[in-house]
Amino acid sequence: MKSPCASLLAEVRTFRQHHPEVRYVDLIALDIPGHFYGKRYPIDMLEKVAAGSPLKLPQNAVLLGAQGGLFKIGDYCFNDGDPDANRRLVPGTLKPVSWESQPLGQMLITSDGTEAPIEFEPREVLAKVLERLRHKGIHPVVAFELEFYLFDKKLDNGQPQFARDPLSGDADDQPNLHIERLSRFSEVLDDMARTAKDQGIDITVITAEIGPGQFEINFGHDSDGLRAADWAALFCRSTRGVALKHGYRASFMAKPYLQHPGSGMHVHVSLYDGAGNNLLAAHQQQALRHAVAGCLELLPHCMPIFSPNHNAFRRLGATVNAATRASWGFEDRDACVRIPESDPRNLRIEHRLASADANPYLVLAAILVGLEHGLETQREPIAPLNEDRASGIDFPLEMLDAVRAMQHQPVLRDKLGAEFVDVYCENKRQDHLAFQQEIHAREYRWFL
Template identity: 95%
Template sequence: MKSHSSTLLAEVRSFRQNHPDVRYVDLIALDIPGHFYGKRYPVEMLEKIAAGSPLKLPQNAVLLGAQGGLFKIGDYCFNDGDPDANRRLVPGTLKPVNWESQPLGQMLITSDGTEAPIEFEPREVLAKVLERLQHQGIHPVVAFELEFYLFDKRLENGLPQFARDPLSGDADDQPNLHIERLSRFSDVLDDMAQTAKDQGIDITVITAEIGPGQFEINFGHCDDGLRAADWAALFCRSTRGVALKHGYRASFMAKPYLQFPGSGMHVHVSLYDAAGNNLLAAHQQQPLRHAVAGCLELLPHCMPIFSPNHNAFRRLGGTVNAATRASWGFEDRDACVRIPESDPRNLRIEHRLASADANPYLVLAAILVGLEHGLEAKREPIAPLNEDRNSGADFPVEMLDAVRAMQQQPVLRDKLGAEFVEVYCENKRQDHLAFQQEIQAREYRWFL
């Protein structure tokens, strides 16, 4: 513990020396809907926390709804006195923020690794899954891919507008994959990439996607699942900030346009033993088939995680590469679980179902639990799409049905934690019901 504090203290002091103009640091963590919460601390107080002073924030901040409100969930929020819970600084995440008007720093905080972790904190849920796998001699290597849209900074009647092409000044309203779009939007994209690297995020490939103003960023393969999810979370925050600086809005909303492709979160996962052998490739890839079967079996019960809001369900069955059933296939982007072509060393699954605005910690935790369950159950999967284009299992496509499917699933309650499942499902149920408590103009047009 003493050496841990000394390492953190050295990190803070080095940051202060390299960034003497930074007076405040945002200490941030991801809540259940995938938004950052936290507090802004004077940098000198951060040094005291790194040296061992307690860091406490309200426990129930993790339970915030999509609009920031609190829901009554069991005894939480309104019958528990709104207690504080300990957090700790995440080493290696203290970085400068360059998209604000004033010099600022930010650093991740978490309850995992404290004496009393919050059972339903997303990072803690993933940490427990990874710890259990490690005890079994399973070491995941993970890479996220995130799609997002750029919009004009100004909304019109509350609706997003196409991003303006910096070269022509016209709306970028032509869906295409042309690489010239990377050049035309190079100022903002280059700034996003450099800012991500300044945050310690290993980004690799940048792609112009099919939707107007839509792009994709790939991250490097990482042998630390928590860090891989940290990268995805931090990238969303920095990208929104950089976009505003350049006169755009960046959004990871799942389906901003009905007529254009939605934005997904694709996750590549391979599993290795302590000696570095790819577990999925052993025995003529039989473990791969078992792992796929486990993923597909649990997928219908994980839909509130993969599609965390009303809009995310609109993305399913969309125009391009969005599955309508739990399916798998080799080199098939219509499948929920795709097996990219690779050598045995790099054999992996690509889980393609989650929306870009899903919580990366929970998405990865759900995928890993599916893989773990499959390796334990040793069942054969259904036929891949390469053999049968109609292969697949139904999954819920509406939030309340999805919540019911998740709430009583025994494997998820065991491997993600019963307390987490109860809290998460109730949060999603109440968020969905709150979303419905507004009469839209269309209802008056149809029913008045």
């Protein structure tokens, strides 16, 4: 078996052989708000890193706010000297970038698996959850679905404009699910799909959604939870780039139009033992009920993860399939936790609450912790929506309430890490307060 360094070095050298025109590679990782940060490396320096040279970036880059600013969080950022922290290259993620004006490559980096992982790095949080489940003999299989909107490339006084139909030139302002919309926007959608596959992402179904210019992309089921979340993160990056190349803006913003559906991140999760048996199907699906109960119990305390910004809370309870209470149901898209119809081998939950701009590593980590908690406590869930349309558990509908509900929840502090919970909650609190520090024109119209 090759050593990690030998395998990485072979990956870099093979890439250079296939893409001799590429001189620089973006080394990227996802921060807490779900944005990529990193450095652009000359490819010969990347080869040295692959061979074992240290790769260091500021630890506090993970803590950046939604607008890139640093907040004082405990001793981080302003009282710690802004130290560097080791990162490592993620094998198998060195791919060409086709949407930039010059030939580039990109590769994921992470602190998980290093000598001193960053406790609040999103990928490290998920890695710890997956490792704990693995020690318990629980092996998740995961698939993400992401909704997004296409807008015209030009904004109108800062406001998004409907994407132009490539055939008619008119604004695509009619909400519908018609298959013809896939044909009309096929040039950009096909390029998005092709580019995603070039990045190693297993995309499957493409759907025209209800909103004008809204689409959904499904990813294949994967037994590597980290890779499944990597795919979701990388797809957002490549899709935005491809859209700009075609004269559009692609956005995963949760609620860009008040009058049209928001965009969600749906996550399918099944759990297997070492022999490949579906744990959720055990004991005539009793384990499924326990897992659902755990998800619903913790859901109100995970809202800063599922709805990570002010706009994401606008999506809840609005128009189509966006709940305001924690609920579940069989084949019911109004439920936060939906149980799709399937045979016992493929029995799974579909978690539908998270917004499309949530951090995929943290969303998956929170869902898995809920499932784990449910299997441990073995409680019965509330009635499904199929039996009682009023069934549900209230959850916070405003960020500061959500942060308070999350920060002192003992199960989350134990299973996601107390340091992560404290850092994440303070990051969200500070981001929300910073967002409020601007007077909107509406305030002058109403109160001046």
